[in-house]
Amino acid sequence: MNNEQTKANDHWQALHTKLQDLLAAYADDMLDSSDKELIEAHLAGCEACRKDVIRQQILSRRLNSLPVYRMPIKLHQRLDNALNEATPPKEESKTKRIKRGNFYQNLPNHIKTSFLTTASGWSVAILLLFTIFLPQTLNQKNNSSIPMIEDAINEYQSSSKVKLPIPDKNTNKKQPITWPGSHVLTNWKTTIGGAPADAFAMRNGDSVIFQYIVDETVFFNNPEVRNSLTKTGKFRIRSNDITVLAIPIESAGILMVGPSKAIPEKNNLEI
Amino acid sequence: MDHLSQRQLRFQQLTRPWRDRLLSVALRRADAFVTAEDWVQETLLRAWRSSDTLNDELAIYAWLLKILDHVIADHIRREARRHKLAPVVTTEDSLLEEHPSAATGPFEQLLQQQTDEQVTTAIKSLPDEFCSAILLRDIEGLTYKEIANILGIPQGTVMSRLSRGRRLLCTTLIKQQNKSINFSYDNQNKTIGKDSE
Numbered sequence: 001m002n003n004e005q006t007k008a009n010d011h012w013q014a015l016h017t018k019l020q021d022l023l024a025a026y027a028d029d030m031l032d033s034s035d036k037e038l039i040e041a042h043l044a045g046c047e048a049c050r051k052d053v054i055r056q057q058i059l060s061r062r063l064n065s066l067p068v069y070r071m072p073i074k075l076h077q078r079l080d081n082a083l084n085e086a087t088p089p090k091e092e093s094k095t096k097r098i099k100r101g102n103f104y105q106n107l108p109n110h111i112k113t114s115f116l117t118t119a120s121g122w123s124v125a126i127l128l129l130f131t132i133f134l135p136q137t138l139n140q141k142n143n144s145s146i147p148m149i150e151d152a153i154n155e156y157q158s159s160s161k162v163k164l165p166i167p168d169k170n171t172n173k174k175q176p177i178t179w180p181g182s183h184v185l186t187n188w189k190t191t192i193g194g195a196p197a198d199a200f201a202m203r204n205g206d207s208v209i210f211q212y213i214v215d216e217t218v219f220f221n222n223p224e225v226r227n228s229l230t231k232t233g234k235f236r237i238r239s240n241d242i243t244v245l246a247i248p249i250e251s252a253g254i255l256m257v258g259p260s261k262a263i264p265e266k267n268n269l270e271i
Numbered sequence: 272m273d274h275l276s277q278r279q280l281r282f283q284q285l286t287r288p289w290r291d292r293l294l295s296v297a298l299r300r301a302d303a304f305v306t307a308e309d310w311v312q313e314t315l316l317r318a319w320r321s322s323d324t325l326n327d328e329l330a331i332y333a334w335l336l337k338i339l340d341h342v343i344a345d346h347i348r349r350e351a352r353r354h355k356l357a358p359v360v361t362t363e364d365s366l367l368e369e370h371p372s373a374a375t376g377p378f379e380q381l382l383q384q385q386t387d388e389q390v391t392t393a394i395k396s397l398p399d400e401f402c403s404a405i406l407l408r409d410i411e412g413l414t415y416k417e418i419a420n421i422l423g424i425p426q427g428t429v430m431s432r433l434s435r436g437r438r439l440l441c442t443t444l445i446k447q448q449n450k451s452i453n454f455s456y457d458n459q460n461k462t463i464g465k466d467s468e
Contacts, residue, residue: 017361020362021431021434022434023362023434024430024434024437025415025430025433028408030415030430048362049362051373051374051375052362052367052438054375055367055375055437055441056434056437056438056441058379059409059437059440059441059444060409060437062382063394063410066391066410068292069295069298071291075294075311079290079311079315080283082315082316083279083316083319086316086319086320087320188284189284189287190288191289191290191291194295
């Protein structure tokens with residue numbers, strides 16, 4: 001082997017070693033065009049790197065399919081308690097805490113007039129409305145084994161104990177499904193089946209119904225739900241007095257949770 | 272919960288949807304479930320204390336992941352868990368070149384046969400710097416830019432950590448499969464031995 005050949009081999013080996021660090025980005029299609037061309041030229045003559053790229057893509061797909069763990073309710077409660085007891089950030093420490101039960105009376109006069117025009121005012125008003133219209137659902141056991149259904153029922157049941165979330169206008173671009181006589185009370189972000197979901201509290205007559213727009217990967221995950229959707233276009237499950245209705249929409253799914261008698265028929269929905 | 276301030280409620284609304292995913296990341300890096308729980312709690316408490324620095328609500332998950340990464344780094348320092356020396360596996364590694372399961376078809380089959388738990392165990396065994404890059408990219412689906420920001424490293428380093436980490440993970444998974452095959456083979460032999468006695 002002459003000197004030139006040795007030099008060329010050394011150069012190839014150095015480039016080969018260097019480019020190995022870019023193979024992940026090539027496999028993920030994250031390289032700019034010049035690096036991509038360089039890698040492709042190298043791959044044409046390097047079988048080891050070609051195999052490596054394919055292995056990385058296979059591995060990445062497998063890892064992407066790993067499930068999200070669902071946080072146990074006890075841990076949620078522990079986190080809620082820890083956060084409630086945590087020292088508030090500086091700005092917060094100046095604000096007075098208002099005694100329970102005397103909320104309106106404790107407000108300064110100049111705030112009282114604007115009470116129902118502010119977000120916090122609305123949240124309290126909604127709470128009052130909610131306690132009037134929500135059925136007695138506390139302490140009922142949720143016996144669904146489908147994670148998204150379980151999450152939806154749990155949130156519906158636990159929300160009767162607390163304020164409904166403040167309307168989240170900044171982050172919510174989605175609109176709920178409506179039906180004649182329905183009225184949106186508030187909306188918020190939540191988690192259903194381990195993925196973020198948009199939630200809406202809606203009034204139907206004298207009842208409150210929660211509606212969730214659920215990610216399609218979660219929505220179609222359960223075979224029981226899938227079968228029912230294929231056969232009837234909907235999935236309905238009842239747990240004590242609460243019914244959950246699941247309806248597919250474009251690139252997502254809708255879950256409606258509420259008192260069985262108040263869940264609207266699918267035909268009445270304005271999808 | 273009815274005594275919570277508007278700010279507390281807002282914080283909880285923003286962070287609550289991400290709790291499951293945070294726990295998932297923590298569990299894939301922790302030795303024990305309780306450790307992962309503690310990490311998530313500490314992450315949320317730190318996030319709450321510095322919630323005034325949050326200016327982009329859409330990037331909240333990346334922000335929480337960054338805090339979680341700091342919490343884990345602190346834990347590792349406290350526990351004096353030594354950083355494993357990150358080995359460099361090249362594409363000419365003898366296992367990747369010669370092992371039948373390293374060929375692309377058999378490798379895909381191998382991955383399908385391994386349970387989620389086995390795959391998670393293999394990820395956990397990686398040196399920390401590889402483990403975090405792989406979790407954020409391949410499981411959490413973040414961009415290279417987001418990962419660079421969370422880990423406080425240049426994007427080029429994200430690329431090299433992913434390349435090296437994935438290669439190391441491939442070899443780990445192949446070795447793991449070998450072990451389980453040998454284990455079941457040994458057990459089968461023992462059973463045959465007993466039967467013949």
